[in-house]
Amino acid sequence: MVLTIISSCSLFPSRQQVEIISKPIERSIAQPVMPREISLNDPYWYVVSDKNLDEFLAQIEKDSGNVVFLAMSVPDYELMAYNTQELKRYISELQEVVVYYRKVTTPQENK
Amino acid sequence: MSRILLGVLAILGLFTFFLWNENSKLAELNQAFKLRDQEQKEAIKTLQEDFKTQSEGLLEIQKRNNEIELEMTRYLDIFKRHNLTKLAIAKPNLIETRVNNGTKKVFDSIEEVSRTIDGLDDNLQLQSVSE
Numbered sequence: 001m002v003l004t005i006i007s008s009c010s011l012f013p014s015r016q017q018v019e020i021i022s023k024p025i026e027r028s029i030a031q032p033v034m035p036r037e038i039s040l041n042d043p044y045w046y047v048v049s050d051k052n053l054d055e056f057l058a059q060i061e062k063d064s065g066n067v068v069f070l071a072m073s074v075p076d077y078e079l080m081a082y083n084t085q086e087l088k089r090y091i092s093e094l095q096e097v098v099v100y101y102r103k104v105t106t107p108q109e110n111k
Numbered sequence: 112m113s114r115i116l117l118g119v120l121a122i123l124g125l126f127t128f129f130l131w132n133e134n135s136k137l138a139e140l141n142q143a144f145k146l147r148d149q150e151q152k153e154a155i156k157t158l159q160e161d162f163k164t165q166s167e168g169l170l171e172i173q174k175r176n177n178e179i180e181l182e183m184t185r186y187l188d189i190f191k192r193h194n195l196t197k198l199a200i201a202k203p204n205l206i207e208t209r210v211n212n213g214t215k216k217v218f219d220s221i222e223e224v225s226r227t228i229d230g231l232d233d234n235l236q237l238q239s240v241s242e
Contacts, residue, residue, distance in 0.1 A: 037229040040218040047207035049200045074196040077210070081190065081217075085183045088221050092179045093172075095228050100168040102231055104161070 029105045034098075045077075186217075 046069075048056045061067050072080070199206045 031232065034229050034232045035225075038222055038225040040222055042211070042215045042218055045207060045210045045214065047199050047203040047210060049203045051200075052203050074199055078190045078195065081213070082187060084217055085186055088217060088224070089179050089183045091221060092224050093176050095224050096172045096175045096179075098228060099231065100172050103168055104165055 027105075028107070031102060031106070 046056055046059075057067055060069050195206070
């Protein structure tokens with residue numbers, strides 16, 4: 001009796017054990033649908049010099065019925081090639097950024 | 112005598128209740144600290160994983176960008192190494208073939224890049240492709 005009084009019934013378990021589990025909330029970011037791949041058609045370049053000028057003019061007249069064409073000098077062609085390479089570089093680098101963002105915003109279990 | 116004993120017992124009982132009460136409070140506090148510790152550990156783990164993924168991704172971007180820049184320089188170097196005007200005057204047919212092949216190659220590579228981007232969502236299409 002003395003033991004019961006001095007321990008104030010603490011020997012009897014009166015509290016229920018509550019298990020609390022905490023878990024960080026994962027952000028859910030909806031991934032956009034990627035743009036459809038591009039389909040490019042190749043233009044045909046004619047290289048014309050004194051050696052084949054007549055042949056070229058005849059070919060143009062035969063193909064389109066008139067002697068009409070858009071001409072570009074060699075330095076301008078080089079400029080065009082540079083611009084195309086710049087565009088390709090930009091698209092490629094942007095692709096890497098898209099891949100990165102997609103990777104870091106995709107939930108862990110889906111990786 | 113019995114009154115004194117009862118008094119002592121009552122004091123002991125009250126003191127024990129006080130101790131039990133304190134113990135309960137400390138047990139709750141301990142559980143709260145454990146929970147906070149667990150939360151912090153989880154948060155640190157998540158942050159570390161995120162940091163690792165982001166660092167690896169940024170390094171990969173830097174590496175790929177260097178490769179892309181090098182590839183571009185390599186292509187454009189052709190114009191520096193060769194006098195295209197002289198070559199076109201001397202061998203127009205040969206240069207015509209080279210120029211058209213080069214254009215096809217660069218357009219194909221751009222198409223390939225766009226295919227990679229499109230493939231990121233497992234080729235899900237926004238609109239139907241009409242050929």
